Amino acid sequence: MSRFSQTMSLRLRILAVALLPLLLAVGLLAIYFTQRSASEMEQSLDRLGRDSAKHLADTIAFDLFSGNLPPAKRFLDYERSFRRIEAAGVTDGVQWLLVSGHAHTLPVLTGLPPTPQSSKETMLFFAHPVQLPATAESDPYLDPSIVPQEKYFLVVSLSRSPVEQARAQAGLAASGTALFAMLFALLLAWRLSGRVSRPLLGITRTVAQLASGKLTERTPELSHGEIGLLERSVNQMAQALEENHHNLELKVSDATAELLGQKLAAEAAVQAKSRFLAAASHDLRQPLHALTLLIAALRDEVPDGEAGRLTRHIEASATAMESLLNALLDLSKLDAGMVEVRPHCFPVSVLFHQLANQFLPVAQARDIRLSFAPNSLWVNSDPILVERILGNLISNALRYTERGGVLIGARRIGRDKLRFEVWDSGKGIPHEYQARIFEEYFQLENPERHRDKGLGLGLAIVSRLVQLLGSHVLVRSQPGRGACFSFQFSRCAAAPSQPVAASVANFMLPLENSLVAFIDDDEAILAAMVEVFDHWNVALAAGEDAEQVRNELQALGRAPDLIICDYRLRDGHTGIEAVQLLRDAFGAQIPAALLTGDTAPETIQEIQAVGLPVLHKPLKPAKLRAFLSHLLAEKTSSPISSKPTEP
DSSP states (O other), rough: HHHHHHHHHHHHHHHHHHHHHHHHHHHHHHHHHHHEEEEEEEHHHHHHHHHHHHHHHHHHHHHHHHHHHHHHHHHHHHHHHHHHEEEEEESSSSEEEEEOOOOSSSOOOOSSSSOSSSOSSSEEEEEEEEOOOSSSSSOOOOOOGGOOSSSSSEEEEEESHHHHHHHHHHHHHHHHHHHHHHHHHHHHHHHHHHHHHHHHHHHHHHHHHHTTOTTTTOOOOOHHHHHHHHHHHHHHHHHHHHHHHHHHHHHHHHHHHHHHHHHHHHHHHHHHHHHHHHHHHHHHHHHHHHHHHHHHHHHHHHHHHHHHHHHHHHHHHHHHHHHHHHHHHHHHHHHHHHOHHHHHHEHHHHHHHHHHHHHHHHHTTTTEEEEOOOOOOOEEOOHHHHHHHHHHHHHHHHHHHOSSSSEEEEETTTTEEHHHEEESSSOOGGGGGGTTGGSSOOSSOTTTOGGOOOOSSSHHHHHHHHTTTTTOOEEEEETTSOOOEEEEEEEEOOOOOOOOOOOOSOOTTOTTTTTEOOOOOOOSHHHHHHHHHHHHHHHEEESEEEHHHHHHHHHOOOOOEEEEEBOOOOGBBBBBHHHHHHHHHTTTTTTTTEHHHHHHHHHHHHHTTTOOOEEEOOOOOOHHHHEEEEEEEHHHHHHOOSSSSOO
C-alpha cells in the first residue's frame, strides 16, 4: 500500500469517527424541524377552515333564510378570495344550493349531512350548520313561508399545498443548515485528523522500516501528549533493536569464523585421511600383488605336505589382507561417485539362490543355520548392488552369530513396495550404538582389531549403497535377542520368460600363441608376472617403462595382442601415456587395461575418464587370466568398447 493510500485510509477513519455522530444528530434535527413546520401549517389550516366555515355560515344565514341569495353569493366570493379558500358552498346534503369557486374541489354529496371536518389527498373540508340566531320576537322581514324545513350546511374546502410547501421549505432550510454545518465540521475534522494522522503515519512507517531490517530508521519527535510519548517509545525500541542486532552480528561473525575454521580443519583431516588411505593402499597393494602372483606360481610347484600346508596358510593370509584392502577400495569408489546404478526388474529367488551358493559353505563351517525364505516376487533395482548389500549384511550376521541361525526374506509392503530383511540370533546391538554402527571403522566387539572381524566398513558400505539406490537401511535389535536389518525397494511385475542366449564368446579361451605387453616399475611384480606367464606358456614382453617394452617388441618384429600396464610409473608418467605410446607404435585397436593399487577418488575418476578397463591390485592370477581371455574374445568378436569396465 502506498504512502498516500495509508494516509487517506487513516484520515478517513478519523473523519468517520468524528462525523458520523454529527451526521446522525443533524439528520434527526432536520427531520424534527421539517415535521414541526408541517404540523404547524396543518394546525393553521385547520383553524382557518373552522373559523371560515363558522364565520361564513353565520354571515349568510339571514340572506339564505330570507331568500336573498345574490348578496350571499357575493359575500362568499369576496371572503373566498380574501381568505384564500378554494371553494365554498351551501348544501342540504343532497344538492348544492349555492357554490362559490371550483365546484369539483368540494366534497361529493352522499345524501347525509356532511361531517364537520374531512379530507382527501389534496384537499381539506370543513362544514358548519347555517342557523339563525335565536330570538323571542318574530322578524317582520322574514317570511315564515320561505323558511326551509331542512337544515343547511356551509362547506369550505382548503388546499393542502401550503402544508407541502411548508414541509419543503422547512426541509430545504434544514438541509442547507445541515450542509453548512457538515462542511464546517468536515473542514475542522480534516485539519484535526491531519494533525493526528501524520505523526501516526510516521510511526507506522518507522515500524515498517524496522520490520524490514532498516534498524537505523527513526520517527521525528514533533508531537505532544500521548502521541509524542509513542514517538519517543518507538525510537527507544529502535535504538535497542539496533544495539541488539549489532551485538548479535558480532556473535554470529565470531561463531561463523569458528565454524569455518572447524570446517576447514575437518576437510583438511578428511583429505589427509583420503591421501593417507590412497597412499597406504597403493604401497600395500604393490607387494601384495606380487605376493599373490608368487603364491599362485609356488602353489603349482610345491608338492603336498608341509610345504603345501605352509603355502596354503600364506595364501589365506594374503586373501584376508586382500579383502581388507578391497573394502577400502569400495568405500573410495562410493566417495568418488563412480558407482553407477543400473536398475531393472529381476526375481528375488535368483538373488537368494546366488547368495545361498556363496554363504552356505561359510555357515556350515561355523555350524550356523542359514536359510532363505521362498519368494516369487520381483523387484526393480540394481541386482549387483542389492546382492552386495545383502552379502555384506549376511557376512556381518554370520560373523557375530555364535549359535542359532540367520534368516533372509522379502515381504510385500503396501501396494508397490518390497522389504528385504536379514534376521540373526546373535548378541544384539545396544540401542545407544544402533546409529553408530553405520559409521566408518566403528566396531562394537573388536578392541583388539582382529583381522577376522574386518575393518568396520561393511555396514558403512551397506548404508551408502542403500542410499545410492534411493532407500535407507533400518535396524531393530535388543541385547541378547539378535538383530534385524531391513531396507525396501519398489516391486515390479514378473517379466515373461525368455530363452537363454548362447554365449557369444568363450571367456576361458587359451592364451597360447598370444603376446602380452606388460609395464610395471616394481621389479618384484615384474618377476612375479614373468613366473605366472611362464606357467601359462604365454609370451610376455615386460619392462619398467613403455619405451623399453616398445623396443623389445620392435626387436621381436611383432605387435602385442594385449597391453597390461600399471597406472603409476616412474618420473611422474602414467599407464595412460604408456598405452597410448604402444598403440601409436603398433595399432590403435590393441586391447589394453590398467592395473592400480591406488584407491584415491581422483585417480579412479581419471582412469575411468579415458575409457580404459581397470584392474585393482592385488589381483589373483585366475582372475587376471579370465580377464585377458575376455579381452581377446572381444577383440575377435567385435570392436573394443570404450566404456570402462571392471571384472
